[in-house]
Amino acid sequence: AQSVTQLDSQVPVFEEAPVELRCNYSSSVSVYLFWYVQYPNQGLQLLLKYLSGSTLVKGINGFEAEFNKSQTSFHLRKPSVHISDTAEYFCAVSGEEGSNYKLTFGKGTLLTVNP
Amino acid sequence: KAGVTQTPRYLIKTRGQQVTLSCSPISGHRSVSWYQQTPGQGLQFLFEYFSETQRNKGNFPGRFSGRQFSNSRSEMNVSTLELGDSALYLCASSPRGGMGYGYTFGSGTRLTVV
Numbered sequence: 001a002q003s004v005t006q007l008d009s010q011v012p013v014f015e016e017a018p019v020e021l022r023c024n025y026s027s028s029v030s031v032y033l034f035w036y037v038q039y040p041n042q043g044l045q046l047l048l049k050y051l052s053g054s055t056l057v058k059g060i061n062g063f064e065a066e067f068n069k070s071q072t073s074f075h076l077r078k079p080s081v082h083i084s085d086t087a088e089y090f091c092a093v094s095g096e097e098g099s100n101y102k103l104t105f106g107k108g109t110l111l112t113v114n115p
Numbered sequence: 116k117a118g119v120t121q122t123p124r125y126l127i128k129t130r131g132q133q134v135t136l137s138c139s140p141i142s143g144h145r146s147v148s149w150y151q152q153t154p155g156q157g158l159q160f161l162f163e164y165f166s167e168t169q170r171n172k173g174n175f176p177g178r179f180s181g182r183q184f185s186n187s188r189s190e191m192n193v194s195t196l197e198l199g200d201s202a203l204y205l206c207a208s209s210p211r212g213g214m215g216y217g218y219t220f221g222s223g224t225r226l227t228v229v
Binding site (some may be wrong): 001034036041042043046049057072084090101102103105106107 | 119121146148150158159160167168170173205207212217218219220221222223226
């Protein structure tokens with residue numbers, strides 16, 4: 001079965017500082033990886049996705065993530081955060097046979113950007 | 116292009132009652148998935164429908180059911196509500212679902228069971 005581990009439940013940072021949100025996955029076959037963001041009282045918004053090809057994926061709002069197959073990781077990064085980036089971030093995986101029509105999510109990382 | 120629409124946004128029900136939630140996918144999307152989000156369990160997959168057929172189901176009791184109509188709109192039903200069913204229920208649509216198509220989520224229905 002596929003699974004996702006987000007290593008930090010909370011990450012506080014100061015505005016304009018860089019940030020990395022860590023995500024590790026477990027799967028026996030090739031996977032597709034996603035990062036979603038959730039603002040208070042809203043649904044999930046797709047930040048970026050890795051399907052194949054280049055391991056560095058660029059998304060919206062200046063975020064990027066790097067797929068590392070040997071370390072089974074898909075960490076999310078942003079070089080300089082803004083107050084408006086305060087939200088909960090979810091890493092997700094799909095693609096394993098028998099689980100092909102669903103996303104398996106990590107527990108989420110709450111990013112708090114302080115002035 | 117309109118996004119995924121979920122109705123109602125908020126709902127308060129009493130234990131033992133049943134509830135029906137509605138989801139209208141993005142026009143042209145034929146796959147609709149449902150997820151339950153709670154502080155303790157996080158985001159958990161309920162089921163996925165494509166062309167009116169359930170293709171995948173999560174590990175939830177039979178009180179949770181769903182269906183999809185010919186226009187791709189979907190409903191989920193929870194019977195005999197329990198306090199633990201209080202959650203944010205999210206619907207997601209996709210052109211075909213699965214693989215790397217990606218899913219667009221609605222704003223959710225916040226269900227409170229008292």
